[in-house]
Amino acid sequence: MKKPILNEAVMSRRDMLRGTLVVGCSLLLPLTIFSSPVMAAEAAAKKVSKKSVHYTGHATGEKKCGACANFIAESNTCKMVAGKVNPAGGCVLWVKKA
Ligand code: SF4
Structure with missing residues (x-):
């Protein structure tokens, strides 16, 4: 009489659970790190407003955004900004590009 293959079934569920955890962690960790609203808010908070630096959409002379570092x-x-x-x-x- 053949014994039930309980150990193989348990191993299979373990492997499946480990696989699910690995895939889940590998997807969620980068999302957590790179799309944190707090981090985005902090990054935006470090920039100054256009008004505070007298930004204009059409500058005269050579000191234009396209030529700025x-x-x-x-x-x-x-x-x-x-x-x-x-x-x-x-x-x-404005800072001259090197
Ligand atoms: S790119 Fe340079 S000139 Fe343009 S807004 Fe930024 S700092 Fe000012």
Whole structure:
């Protein structure tokens, strides 16, 4: 008479549980780290408002966002100023690109 294969069934459930935990943790950990509203708020809070740095969407002369070291062309944003900025804009924080 053949014995029931209880150990194999238990191992299978354990393996399935471990797999579920590993997949769950690997999906949730990056989400927790990178999409935290608190972190996003902190990052936004470190930038200053456009008004406080006299930002204008159409700067005159060569001191334009497009030529500024703080300008991030991929997203039309600034390292220092909150919100989107225009490459033709400018503010008092302008720094020449190296
Ligand atoms: S610091 Fe001022 S000039 Fe430079 S990219 Fe930001 S908004 Fe534009």
